[in-house]
Amino acid sequence: MSLCDLAPEYVRAISPYQPGRPIEEVARELNLDPASIVKLASNENPLGIGPKAKAAVAAQLGDLARYPDDAAFSLKHKIGQKFGVKESQIILGAGSNDILEFIAHAFLAPGVSSVYSQYTFAVYPLAVQATGATGIEVKAVDYGHDLEAMLAAIRPDTRVVWIANPNNPTGTLARPGDLIEFLEKCPKDVLVVLDEAYTEFLPAEKRSDSVNWLRQFPNLLVCRTFSKAYGLAGLRVGFALMSEEVAAIINRVRRPFNVNNLALAAAEAALDDMEFLRESVRINSEGMAQITGTLQRLGIPFIQSWGNFVTFHVGDAKALNQYMLQNGVILRPLAGYNMPNSLRVSIGLPQENARFIEVLEQALAD
Numbered sequence: 001m002s003l004c005d006l007a008p009e010y011v012r013a014i015s016p017y018q019p020g021r022p023i024e025e026v027a028r029e030l031n032l033d034p035a036s037i038v039k040l041a042s043n044e045n046p047l048g049i050g051p052k053a054k055a056a057v058a059a060q061l062g063d064l065a066r067y068p069d070d071a072a073f074s075l076k077h078k079i080g081q082k083f084g085v086k087e088s089q090i091i092l093g094a095g096s097n098d099i100l101e102f103i104a105h106a107f108l109a110p111g112v113s114s115v116y117s118q119y120t121f122a123v124y125p126l127a128v129q130a131t132g133a134t135g136i137e138v139k140a141v142d143y144g145h146d147l148e149a150m151l152a153a154i155r156p157d158t159r160v161v162w163i164a165n166p167n168n169p170t171g172t173l174a175r176p177g178d179l180i181e182f183l184e185k186c187p188k189d190v191l192v193v194l195d196e197a198y199t200e201f202l203p204a205e206k207r208s209d210s211v212n213w214l215r216q217f218p219n220l221l222v223c224r225t226f227s228k229a230y231g232l233a234g235l236r237v238g239f240a241l242m243s244e245e246v247a248a249i250i251n252r253v254r255r256p257f258n259v260n261n262l263a264l265a266a267a268e269a270a271l272d273d274m275e276f277l278r279e280s281v282r283i284n285s286e287g288m289a290q291i292t293g294t295l296q297r298l299g300i301p302f303i304q305s306w307g308n309f310v311t312f313h314v315g316d317a318k319a320l321n322q323y324m325l326q327n328g329v330i331l332r333p334l335a336g337y338n339m340p341n342s343l344r345v346s347i348g349l350p351q352e353n354a355r356f357i358e359v360l361e362q363a364l365a366d
Ligand SMILES: *Cc1c(COP(=O)(O)O)cnc(C)c1O
Pocket: 043, 094, 095, 096, 097, 098, 121, 164, 167, 168, 195, 197, 224, 225, 226, 227, 228, 233, 236, 237, 238
């Protein structure tokens, strides 16, 4: 038996996460000018980092020989004030991805199970699988979470349920009333992870009052990120709000210093830059109209999305994706999500969206 054969079966069975392809890699492979490439593959903020966050990063550069503040006092204080929670209810991560893994680590192990939806964020099944717990995938309805079926799928050995709202990669949204009903009916010994990575893009009337639900549901965890609307994907920083008890458990598996100095400073400044956030949301809703209007005009079916991306269905997604790549437009193929005939496009700047539209029309005409 080789060393690697001795790794747990459930680890060897993992097929790693497939990220959106980086510009440099595509440029190298297809011999394209990186400057001509438009990346609409990872739901990043097309405006880049906001001005306040950028200044905060610059101000930190002299201090990088020091470890960050592991308690993250300053950022947690700001988050606490903004969301009306105690610092002891906050967990920070190097991206919210980090936190999702801490959750799995803290609550899952061989012999227990975890529930998630079909067509949901690929990190949930991966994080579950890495612990040796059993993943229970519940069939989606109209590409979104079937909350009733998810409730019914919870077993006595279930410890964590994952809900992405809006969902990625489909963009579907659960209604606040349905989520509350889910929380009311969910056993209290099951942690409900409500992953709201795209919540900032929602109009106020569609948004869940999820942070206030924490008072009523101690088994709820609300996860947010600075990677999307806040424009800090490359710095890796996210946060989650929960009961003090759950935070204390998760803190046991959190690596020390898991969020770096630059990320802490940038995130704190980003929370104060409401102007940049508003602009990000505005650019997104205009771009969403630009892209979905075009898909409609071209007769290409798509899933109505509440995020900063839209998933559309084509006959041969693999061929179209290749054509788009060769013409310098990076999209996200969804074969890994068992959606082999679908592609996801992130909303970009108006000229990036226009380039996507131009190449798409060209592909259809060819
Ligand atoms: C992008 C995304 C995240 C956030 O990823 P980070 O690790 O914070 O960059 C979390 N959940 C969902 C559903 C996402 O789409």
